[in-house]
Amino acid sequence: MSTSRFFAIHGITHGLGLEVHDPMQGYFGPFKIGDAFTIEPGIYISHRLLDLLPDTPKNQAFIAKVKANVGRYENTGVRIEDSYLITDRGTEWISKAPRDLDEVEAMLKRRAVP
Numbered sequence: 215m216s217t218s219r220f221f222a223i224h225g226i227t228h229g230l231g232l233e234v235h236d237p238m239q240g241y242f243g244p245f246k247i248g249d250a251f252t253i254e255p256g257i258y259i260s261h262r263l264l265d266l267l268p269d270t271p272k273n274q275a276f277i278a279k280v281k282a283n284v285g286r287y288e289n290t291g292v293r294i295e296d297s298y299l300i301t302d303r304g305t306e307w308i309s310k311a312p313r314d315l316d317e318v319e320a321m322l323k324r325r326a327v328p
Contacts, residue, residue, distance in 0.1 A: 226253060226254060227251055227252055228251065228252055228254075229249070229250065229252075230250035246300065247300050247302055248299075248300065249300045250298065250299045250300070251297070251298055252295050253295075253296050254293055254295035254296065256291065256292065256293030257293075258290075258291035259283075259284055259289070259290045259291065260284070260288060261284055264284060294313075295309070296309050297309035
């Protein structure tokens with residue numbers, strides 16, 4: 215198992231449409247106008263993942279390097295899912311949500327509290 219994608223445990227894209235994860239025509243060929251898809255990088259931190267690595271010198275070095283941070287962020291995960299649409303003008307980002315910490319905090323202050 216490669217450590218380069220070790221904490222990113224899912225695919226990075228899927229199509230959008232009538233189903234939750236629509237198949238993507240453009241995934242294995244050129245996109246066409248009207249195709250919609252996500253780009254959703256994610257990272258999930260857990261010591262349990264480290265335990266899955268085969269016992270090799272390379273993996274031992276990786277574990278030694280990341281073990282303290284894995285402990286610090288144990289059971290933490292984040293995924294950012296952005297949606298895009300191919301139009302006659304190019305690729306449009308259609309899920310515009312706040313990204314910067316200041317923007318997210320401002321949005322949270324504006325939300326209605328039950």
